[in-house]
Amino acid sequence: MNEIQRQNYLHALGIENYMPRWQLPFAPQSIACVMPVINSEALELSSGTQVIIEQAISSVISSIASSSKIESAVAVDVLANLDIRQKPSAPINATAILQQLEEKKPTAVAPFSLSVWRPLPGFLIIDSRNTTLALPTDMLLNNILRACLIEKFNLSEEVLRWPMIENRFVSRTEADARNELQTWLAVENELRPISRLWLLGENAGKYFISADINAIESRWQKIAISGLPGQVQISALFLPSLNELLQNPSDKARLWSTLD
Structure with missing residues (x-):
């Protein structure tokens, strides 16, 4: 079998x-295949040609070396201008991460009633009930x-509890309480229009007004x-x-002046 044919066959097979x-x-x-005869005399170069080639090779090598030095110097200057500070790697603490997440959560409001x-x-x-x-x-x-009304009035008490629906998976923040109670007040006003409203105590005041109003500072005022x-x-x-009025009888005098 001819060697060239064998090589072609193997090449076709990969x-x-x-x-x-x-x-x-x-x-x-x-x-074995017949190799072509190479004329060694034709490959021999003159001494002058060899010197020119060697000079060209040395010049190329020197230019490459100088350019690499310049690039390395520029890189060093750039890195010198950068303030690289590697932070020490701290071990991951799952307890600390969970504590940070709990601290970021809004404070839950305890259930209350009105x-x-x-x-x-x-x-x-x-x-505000207590x-x-x-x-x-x-x-x-x-x-x-x-003392304030002339008409006959009715004092049947209703208890409004918050949260209105017991669900431990529902958020119970101050914003949630304000949103739910303000919705209740809007529905109440639509069913029975409100012409006069008294809000007594902190819980009765802070959740029915906007968050930027302080219920304590707004006492004795109409808002x-x-x-x-x-x-x-x-x-x-x-x-x-x-x-609070029963515990601080001195506030009753201001109450009468406010109601008048």
Whole structure:
């Protein structure tokens, strides 16, 4: 088998190099291909040509070396202008990460309840409840209304609890309480239009007004409640809670002057 044909055959099979270790029976003897004769005299170069080639090679090498030095110097200057400070790698602490996430969460508001009265049509009173004190708040409110109102009124108390739906998976932030109670007030005003509103105590005041108004500083004042759902605007009078009035009798004098 001709060597050139064998190489072509192996190349077609994708085999770059193959050296047979056995000779198959009855296989023809391999014949080496005839290599062309190279004239060595034609390849010999004159001494002058060799010198020119060597000079060209040395000049190319020197230019490459000088350019590499310049590039390295520029790189060093650029890196020198940069303030590279590697932070030491700190171990990842899962407990610290969870604590940071908990600190970023808004503070949850504890569940609370409010007392609601409708003594007259269009008159709504909301008070901050505190049943642990067990003070006669109904009697105090009855005396206040008897002094302020001429008409016969009704003092049937309703308890408004927040959150209105018990679900531990629902967020209970201050913004959630404000949004839910303001929605309740807007619906209440739509069902029974409110012409007079008293908000007694901190919980009764802070969640029915916007977040930028301080309920404590707004006491004894009448403030327009805006930003309710449905573009509703209601004016409310901020007063201390009934429990606070019973605990601080000196506030009653200011209460009478405010109501007059």
